[in-house]
Amino acid sequence: MRLHVKYAMAAGLAALALMVGACGTSTPAPADTNATTEVTLTWWHNANTDPGLTFWQDTANDFMDKNPGVKISIQVYQNEDLRAKLKTVFNSDKAPTIFQQWGGGELADQVKAGYVQDITNSAADAIAALGGIGNISGWSVDGKVYGLPYTLGIEGIYYNKDLFAQAGITSVPTTIDELKDAAAKLRAAGIQPIAVGGQDAWPAAHWYFNFALRACSQDTIAATAASLDFSAPCWATAAQNLADFTAANPFNDGWATTSAQQGAGSSSGMLANGKAAMELMGIWEAPVVGSLAPDGNIPSFLDWFPFPAVPGGDGDPSAAMAGGDGMSCLSGAPSACSDFLSYMVSDDVQKAYATTTNSAPSNPAAASSLSQPVVAKVAAAAKDCKYTQLWLDTVFGSNVGGAINNNVVALMQGSLDAAGFVAAVNTAAKG
Numbered sequence: 527m528r529l530h531v532k533y534a535m536a537a538g539l540a541a542l543a544l545m546v547g548a549c550g551t552s553t554p555a556p557a558d559t560n561a562t563t564e565v566t567l568t569w570w571h572n573a574n575t576d577p578g579l580t581f582w583q584d585t586a587n588d589f590m591d592k593n594p595g596v597k598i599s600i601q602v603y604q605n606e607d608l609r610a611k612l613k614t615v616f617n618s619d620k621a622p623t624i625f626q627q628w629g630g631g632e633l634a635d636q637v638k639a640g641y642v643q644d645i646t647n648s649a650a651d652a653i654a655a656l657g658g659i660g661n662i663s664g665w666s667v668d669g670k671v672y673g674l675p676y677t678l679g680i681e682g683i684y685y686n687k688d689l690f691a692q693a694g695i696t697s698v699p700t701t702i703d704e705l706k707d708a709a710a711k712l713r714a715a716g717i718q719p720i721a722v723g724g725q726d727a728w729p730a731a732h733w734y735f736n737f738a739l740r741a742c743s744q745d746t747i748a749a750t751a752a753s754l755d756f757s758a759p760c761w762a763t764a765a766q767n768l769a770d771f772t773a774a775n776p777f778n779d780g781w782a783t784t785s786a787q788q789g790a791g792s793s794s795g796m797l798a799n800g801k802a803a804m805e806l807m808g809i810w811e812a813p814v815v816g817s818l819a820p821d822g823n824i825p826s827f828l829d830w831f832p833f834p835a836v837p838g839g840d841g842d843p844s845a846a847m848a849g850g851d852g853m854s855c856l857s858g859a860p861s862a863c864s865d866f867l868s869y870m871v872s873d874d875v876q877k878a879y880a881t882t883t884n885s886a887p888s889n890p891a892a893a894s895s896l897s898q899p900v901v902a903k904v905a906a907a908a909k910d911c912k913y914t915q916l917w918l919d920t921v922f923g924s925n926v927g928g929a930i931n932n933n934v935v936a937l938m939q940g941s942l943d944a945a946g947f948v949a950a951v952n953t954a955a956k957g
Contacts, residue, residue, distance in 0.1 A: 565860045566597045569624040570612070571853070572605045575817045581882050589869050596862045598624075604788065606726055616641040616856075623863050627673035627854040629664030630920030631751075631927070636854075642672045643855040645864045649674060652868035656888055664916045665852055674867045675852035676879065679809025679886040680908045681732065681833070682846065684900070688827040689717050689803040698831035702771065705834050709776035712803050718778040721793035721802035723786030724938070727931040728919065729793060730781075732806055734934050735847050735918045737771075738764035740836035744845070744913055751921045754955035756948050760840060765937055765944035767836060772938040778802050782935055787814055794818055798825065806833070808849060809886045812900045816884065824884060828900050832907060846907075848914035850888060922955075929954030 569586065573579050579602060586598040601622070603611060608626055615621045616639065627633060627642075636642045646653070652674060653659060659666050665673040683705075685698070690708070693715040699705040709719035723729040738747070742760035750756060778784060778796060785792040794811065796802035798818040805811065816824035835843035853870060855863035869875060876892035879885065884898040886905050896902045908914070919927030933950045936942035942950070 564595055564597055565862045566599060567623040567859070567863055567866065569598055569600045569853075570603060570608060570622040571600070571624075571626050572603055572608045572851075574602045574604055576822075577817075577883050578813070578885075581879065585870065585875060586866075588875075589866055592869075593862065593865070596866075598866070606786075621856055623856050623859045624853055624866065625856070627665065627675075627852045628849070628917070628920055629662075629673065629675070629852060630849075630916050631923035632920055633665065633672055633854070634667045635924055637667045637672055641857055643857050643859050643863070644670050644672060645674070645855060645867065646671045648861060648864035649868045652871050655873070655891065656871060657890065662852075662888070664849065664920065665854075673852045673854035674871050675850040675888045676870055676876070677809060677852075677885050678848070678850035678888045679904055680846040680848045680911060680914055681736070681806065681808045682830050682904065682907070683720075683804050683806050683833060684797060684811050684815065684828060684830050685804045686797065686800060686802075686825075686827045687829050689800065693717055693803070698829075699834050700831075702767075702834045702836045706771065706774045706776060709774065713775065718796065718802040719776045720804040720806070721778045721784065721796040722781045722805070723784050723793035724777075724782040724935050725784055726786040727935060729786045729806070730938060731919060731931045731934045732808075732847070732917075733771075734764060734768050734930060734937075735915075736806065736833045737767045737836060738841075738918060739833075739845055739847055739915055740764070740841045740843065741767065741839040743840040744842070744915070746840065747915060747918075747921075754922065754926060756952050756955065761951070762944045762948045763839070765947045768934075769937055769940070769944060773940075777938075782939060787818075790818060792818070797828075800827075808847075809901075809904060810851070812898060812904075813884045824898060824900065830900055830904055830907075842912040844910060844912045846911045846914050847917060848908070848911075849917045849920060850886075852888075925954045925957060926951060 573582050590596055590598055653671055656662050662675055665671055665675055693711045695708050695711055699708050712719040741764040746758050746760060787794045789795050790799050793805055794814050795818040797805045798815040812824050819825050853867055871889050873891045876887040876889035877895040880887045880892050880895040884901050886901055896905055919930055929951045933942060933947050937947045
């Protein structure tokens with residue numbers, strides 16, 4: 527989950543290759559501990575519901591069984607709470623040994639501050655199994671790796687096939703105008719078209735990311751990531767396109783005060799319970815929707831299509847926003863921490879992750895274990911992308927990413943125009 531998705535990275539961070547062939551990795555050797563010298567690792571992550579909650583506890587238990595000198599103490603948080611808490615603890619003695627990592631510029635900021643351990647050498651075999659540094663560039667800084675992703679995938683629009691049929695929609699939208707038309711048909715049928723968790727800001731920001739991906743070329747995004755100069759016209763074009771789209775009333779009533787993933791009334795909960803027809807989300811969406819469905823399973827009505835083409839832009843219409851979730855080790859952590867990260871992405875654990883959580887694994891050797899239709903469809907669709915782009919709030923860093931997230935709701939509500947939105951982002955970049 528983004529459960530959720532920094533930051534002033536070089537052009538190598540701009541694209542994230544998702545589907546690669548790589549050889550597998552075996553379970554790493556036991557940590558350099560023994561029964562008389564116990565090492566305690568504290569682990570903070572955001573899988574606060576099943577199946578992820580139980581899966582990661584079982585994974586930790588298995589690792590501890592294989593490494594008798596290691597104890598892993600887990601603390602679980604809701605995604606937004608975790609992100610906020612991590613920002614406050616790194617400079618204290620309460621910082622976790624293992625912590626959730628979204629990569630990119632946020633990671634670069636953490637590395638610059640000296641908070642994160644370099645695992646390039648200690649996790650070399652695991653890095654190779656994931657396709658090398660090039661495939662996990664979001665978790666590297668200046669050619670060194672500071673974390674490992676356990677899930678990777680592309681973003682798109684998840685939808686309710688039954689509600690589409692009820693509204694007379696016979697094919698999925700391939701252009702933004704077709705998406706507007708579909709939203710209008712759904713409203714006419716008394717159905718909330720697109721759920722968005724505006725209260726948490728980042729789900730709304732993902733709409734801006736995708737409009738920017740269509741408006742801006744890959745080179746422009748990479749150059750902006752390096753310079754943090756948003757003077758290229760496409761950034762304002764993307765903001766205007768989002769404002770125009772929002773004006774067509776495609777989002778659920780009360781979207782600005784709707785949470786993202788907390789309960790049946792959240793945006794993901796609305797999709798899970800048939801209260802809305804669509805939601806734009808990343809690879810984590812299917813299991814999140816399943817956890818919020820009445821029976822706790824991914825609904826049979828759930829399907830997916832890529833973000834539609836937007837006319838007039840310089841971005842490739844087949845490009846996709848992408849990313850994943852991972853873990854990092856605190857600077858100065860014992861070697862058992864890096865060993866655990868390697869274990870987390872080993873073949874057997876990743877295969878179990880795919881089958882147990884219905885989430886796309888980061889280890890290519892486990893991709894064949896995906897059996898859930900929607901998740902398998904999204905994983906297959908990644909092969910058709912011209913290129914993939916790491917989340918922009920992640921790429922641009924905490925200040926700029928925060929400015930996008932903080933101002934996008936105002937843009938969508940009409941209290942901030944496109945020029946004002948870009949000005950706010952530029953101000954954050956200079957601050």
